[in-house]
Amino acid sequence: MVAVERVESLAKSGISSIPREYIRPKEELESINDVFQEEKKEDGPQVPTIDLQDIESEDETIREKCIEELKKAAMDWGVMHLINHGIPVELMERVKKSGEEFFGLPVEEKEKYANDQASGKIQGYGSKLANNASGQLEWEDYFFHLVYPEDKRDLSLWPKTPTDYIEATSEYAKCLRLLATKVFKALSIALGLEPDRLEKEVGGLEELLLQMKINYYPKCPQPELALGVEAHTDVSALTFILHNMVPGLQLFYEGKWIIAKCVPDSIVMHIGDTLEILSNGRFKSILHRGLVNKEKVRISWAVFCEPPKDKIVLKPLPEMVSVESPAKFPPRTFAQHIEHKLFRNKQEELVTEKKDEV
Numbered sequence: 001m002v003a004v005e006r007v008e009s010l011a012k013s014g015i016s017s018i019p020r021e022y023i024r025p026k027e028e029l030e031s032i033n034d035v036f037q038e039e040k041k042e043d044g045p046q047v048p049t050i051d052l053q054d055i056e057s058e059d060e061t062i063r064e065k066c067i068e069e070l071k072k073a074a075m076d077w078g079v080m081h082l083i084n085h086g087i088p089v090e091l092m093e094r095v096k097k098s099g100e101e102f103f104g105l106p107v108e109e110k111e112k113y114a115n116d117q118a119s120g121k122i123q124g125y126g127s128k129l130a131n132n133a134s135g136q137l138e139w140e141d142y143f144f145h146l147v148y149p150e151d152k153r154d155l156s157l158w159p160k161t162p163t164d165y166i167e168a169t170s171e172y173a174k175c176l177r178l179l180a181t182k183v184f185k186a187l188s189i190a191l192g193l194e195p196d197r198l199e200k201e202v203g204g205l206e207e208l209l210l211q212m213k214i215n216y217y218p219k220c221p222q223p224e225l226a227l228g229v230e231a232h233t234d235v236s237a238l239t240f241i242l243h244n245m246v247p248g249l250q251l252f253y254e255g256k257w258i259i260a261k262c263v264p265d266s267i268v269m270h271i272g273d274t275l276e277i278l279s280n281g282r283f284k285s286i287l288h289r290g291l292v293n294k295e296k297v298r299i300s301w302a303v304f305c306e307p308p309k310d311k312i313v314l315k316p317l318p319e320m321v322s323v324e325s326p327a328k329f330p331p332r333t334f335a336q337h338i339e340h341k342l343f344r345n346k347q348e349e350l351v352t353e354k355k356d357e358v
């Protein structure tokens with residue numbers, strides 16, 4: 001296994017300028033601003049906050065109003081802060097505390113959990129490997145593992161320190177799985193489908209995979225030149241995110257990069273490509289990226305709810321397709337969809353490199 005330089009080690013080495021591989025191309029730099037200043041801005045569009053209190057209300061009118069709000073946010077933004085989501089705040093705090101404690105261990109300790117992407121071992125502690133000609137890297141380390149269904153987990157790969165990690169994370173995954181069902185139901189109803197339709201389409205209880213990625217963004221001496229995570233849309237059906245109240249998530253909305261404010265006790269939820277495809281583009285999978293800063297370590301806990309790689313062919317549901325609204329996406333398995341995105345990125349790189357050569 002090749003030793004990988006951890007961003008945390010680099011950050012702690014006392015450098016005042018970042019290595020070339022972390023410097024973003026100039027087209028990106030114009031829109032990278034100070035996260036703390038950006039978060040204070042009150043003008044302009046803001047990521048919507050959706051209150052899920054009434055998502056299963058007995059009162060039809062109240063329930064429909066809640067579903068309508070969720071639908072609007074899913075169609076307009078594809079990302080939102082969920083409040084009154086039903087997941088106990090103490091449990092979220094335990095998950096965050098145990099993740100923070102794990103990342104608080106010395107790098108050598110965390111290396112014992114290192115993944116090995118070259119040999120296909122993707123679960124564990126890792127950092128992005130340069131996978132393009134420019135060798136471009138991201139300012140983060142991460143921990144990645146499957147958290148649900150329980151029979152598909154490999155607990156031997158999970159952090160043993162701190163001792164609460166496994167229990168807190170398992171409990172949180174169970175709660176998120178229930179929340180995902182509620183959201184799938186509401187979104188199905190919003191599209192005029194049977195309530196259990198979307199969940200079935202993405203694999204149901206047995207096949208839908210929940211994978212957790214803890215993103216650890218060390219302080220960066222030149223945050224105006226780097227990105228924690230480069231711009232992308234999530235491939236998942238849904239993504240649920242906790243964070244340590246340090247801003248950094250930026251959304252590309254109506255042609256501008258907008259920073260998400262930190263809403264206490266909320267969960268950020270993304271609609272991913274999978275639901276965008278099934279809904280034939282009615283629900284939006286928004287382009288987003290992660291900024292870093294000089295002052296505070298940022299940590300986020302993303303759980304991706306993903307269909308199985310090869311078992312399901314994703315395509316717009318027949319009910320979502322008509323003469324006026326033809327299918328916007330060709331049929332592809334989840335694996336093919338990921339492959340297609342990678343290929344497209346490679347093509348774009350080739351075009352950019354060609355342009356650079358001219």
Ligand SMILES: [Fe+2]
Pocket residue numbers: 232233234288
């Ligand atoms: Fe993402």
